[in-house]
Amino acid sequence: xxxxDVYRLTDEHDAFRAAxxxxxxxxxxxxxxxxxxxxxxxxxxxxxxxxxxxHAPHIPEAYGGVGADALATVIVIEEVARACASSSLIPAVNxxxxxxWILAGSEELKQRYLPAVxxxxxxxxYCLSEPGAGxxxxxxTTRAVRDGDGWVLNGVKRWITNAGVSDFYTVFAVTDxxxxxxxxxxxxxxxxxxGVSFGAPERKLGIKGSPTCEVYLDDVRIPGDRIIGAExxxxxxxxxxxxxxxxxxxxxxxxxxxxxxDFALGYVKEREQxxxxxxxxxxxQFMIADMGMKLEAARQLTYAAAAKxxxxxxxxxxxxxxxxxxxxxxxxxxxxxxxxxxxxxGYTRDYPVERMMRDAKITQIYEGxxxxxxxxxxxxxLRGLPSS
Numbered sequence: 001x002x003x004x005d006v007y008r009l010t011d012e013h014d015a016f017r018a019a020x021x022x023x024x025x026x027x028x029x030x031x032x033x034x035x036x037x038x039x040x041x042x043x044x045x046x047x048x049x050x051x052x053x054x055h056a057p058h059i060p061e062a063y064g065g066v067g068a069d070a071l072a073t074v075i076v077i078e079e080v081a082r083a084c085a086s087s088s089l090i091p092a093v094n095x096x097x098x099x100x101w102i103l104a105g106s107e108e109l110k111q112r113y114l115p116a117v118x119x120x121x122x123x124x125x126y127c128l129s130e131p132g133a134g135x136x137x138x139x140x141t142t143r144a145v146r147d148g149d150g151w152v153l154n155g156v157k158r159w160i161t162n163a164g165v166s167d168f169y170t171v172f173a174v175t176d177x178x179x180x181x182x183x184x185x186x187x188x189x190x191x192x193x194x195g196v197s198f199g200a201p202e203r204k205l206g207i208k209g210s211p212t213c214e215v216y217l218d219d220v221r222i223p224g225d226r227i228i229g230a231e232x233x234x235x236x237x238x239x240x241x242x243x244x245x246x247x248x249x250x251x252x253x254x255x256x257x258x259x260x261x262d263f264a265l266g267y268v269k270e271r272e273q274x275x276x277x278x279x280x281x282x283x284x285q286f287m288i289a290d291m292g293m294k295l296e297a298a299r300q301l302t303y304a305a306a307a308k309x310x311x312x313x314x315x316x317x318x319x320x321x322x323x324x325x326x327x328x329x330x331x332x333x334x335x336x337x338x339x340x341x342x343x344x345x346g347y348t349r350d351y352p353v354e355r356m357m358r359d360a361k362i363t364q365i366y367e368g369x370x371x372x373x374x375x376x377x378x379x380x381x382l383r384g385l386p387s388s
Contacts, residue, residue, distance in 0.1 A: 007071060007307030016072050017079060023052045024083040032084035035209035036355050039201070041165050042209045045087040049080070050120030056094040060102070063114035070244070070310040071303060074251040078299075081255025082262070085359035086209030088255060090123070092248040093161045093210075096367075097124030097170045099244060100186055104229030104237045113168055113188060122167035127157035127189075127215055128238055134159070135372050137172075138181045138235065142217065144173035151187065151227070153195075153220040159366070163213035164198040167191050171217070172234050179232065186234035188226045195220035206358035243320045244309045246367050250302040250323035253331035253363040257295050260338035260356040264288070267342055267351075284341060291334045298327040315386035318377055325373035328363035335360040 027048035035042045049055040058073045059065025068076070073095060081088035098117055101110055116122040133140040142155025153173055160169075169189040176183030189196060199214035229237055265288065268279040278284055305323035308316045335357035339346035346353050364370045380386070 007303050009071070009303075013072055013075060016068070017075050019052065020054050020076050020079040021082075023048055023054065024079050028080060028087050029083035032087070033349075033352065033355070035084060035086050037349075039203075039208040041162075041211055042084065042087045042090075045080075045084060046090055046120075049087070049090055054080070055090050055120050055123075056098070056117050057091060058095045059098065059114055059118040063110060064118035065114070066118075070247065071306040074247060074302060074306040077248050077251040078255040078258070078302075081252040082259040083255075084209070085252065085256050085356070086207045088252050089161055089207065089210040092245070092252060093126065093166075094124055095248055096161075096241065096245045097126040097166070097168065099241045100126075100170050100228050100237045101188070103240060104186070104233065106225070108225060109188065109228065117168070123162055123165060124168040124170065125160050125162050125166040125215075126241075127160050127169050127171040129159045130156060131158050131214075135369060137238065138184070140172065140174060140184065142171070142173040143177075144175050144185060144187060146175075147221060149224045151222050151224065153187065153189065153217045153222065155217050157215040157217070159202075159212055160215050161210055161212055161366075163215050164191075164201075164211055169196075169215060170228065171215075172238055175231055175234075181235040182232050184235040184238075185231050186228035186237050187222060188228065189217070189220060189222060193220050193222060205361055206355070207362055242367060243317050246320040246324035246373075247302060247305045247309055249363055249367050250298070250305065250327035253324075253327040253360065254295065254299050254302055256356050256360050256363070257291075257298070257327075257331040257334040260335040260353050260360075261288075261291050261295060263351070263353055263356075264291075264338040264341045267345075278341075287337050287341065291337050294330045295334055298323075298330040302327055315380070318380035318386050321368070321373040321376040321380075324363075324367065325370045325377070328360070328370060331360040331363055332357075 028045045031042055031044050053066050054076050057066045057068035057076050061067035077088050077092050117124055128137055130140050144151045144153045171187050171189045175185040195218040197216045202212040271278050302323045305319040308319050338353040339357050345351050
């Protein structure tokens with residue numbers, strides 16, 4: 001819809017994929033079933049990703065990171081999600097939480113926090129949603145009040161991915177209740193700060209290995225230099241961040257769908273009914289063709305959006321929303337069809353496709369529901385973006 005040559009995979013990208021796939025095949029995929037069954041954070045997978053420097057590949061080299069571009073980061077998340085969706089939230093949420101620091105934080109703040117995440121000594125989480133403020137984030141009630149040279153935070157954040165495991169939290173809070181979106185600021189809160197606590201992990205349908213908890217802020221006092229950007233710019237930073245990171249959810253969805261298709265293809269070639277492999281039946285071939293077609297379309301849109309993220313194109317908001325929406329809808333369709341292809345076996349926990357189907361559902365919900373994504377896209381189209 002704009003540039004014809006929107007992205008090109010380089011030899012370096014291909015090598016990146018091969019390296020992360022090897023790690024995931026050997027050290028992440030074997031843990032996926034147990035992680036889901038026990039609903040425990042995938043520590044072994046985290047250690048494997050950290051050892052290979054795939055836990056937060058987006059962090060610039062200046063802060064001790066790999067310095068992977070947006071497309072390489074998407075490839076990492078896609079490949080990890082292909083093996084284990086819960087584990088893919090390690091690199092995805094590390095990017096979500098640290099990108100506000102990179103986009104708007106002071107140099108001192110970046111130097112203080114980014115290296116620890118780059119080394120894998122710490123993880124980070126993103127605290128935007130609240131019990132009464134999900135899609136309507138401007139209605140948040142968490143407050144940050146000046147206290148001398150610092151701030152005091154009070155409130156509750158809900159649906160926080162990797163809460164309790166992460167060491168650092170990017171928290172959005174109201175600093176001027178009269179200014180609506182321009183009265184919201186962003187801060188770094190540490191797990192060790194007095195007054196920080198966590199609720200019990202949510203009992204979820206999928207991504208069970210990634211803890212999702214409420215974060216409680218009770219008179220949490222932090223120094224003034226932990227504000228991210230200028231006072232009142234937090235909401236703009238949050239939305240700017242999501243333009244980039246919705247693409248990581250698209251990558252996660254593509255990876256989940258690819259894992260389901262891979263398994264289903266192997267199954268239909270081996271499973272026999274009526275004296276021949278069920279892969280020979282035209283009705284199933286049509287299903288497989290549609291699955292592959294939709295998946296590749298989702299991948300191409302995701303990669304194009306990642307290239308726009310890297311360049312900071314004017315139509316990033318549209319492409320980020322489109323990639324997230326289309327890829328997650330595709331993941332839900334592909335995983336559902338994968339269960340269908342396995343028949344009764346697909347409905348049991350003895351096979352991974354039912355887990356993948358459960359994991360896929362959240363990609364249609366978090367980082368903005370797909371209904372919200374459609375609103376975002378429509379507004380961009382009505383404004384004349386993306387350019388045709």
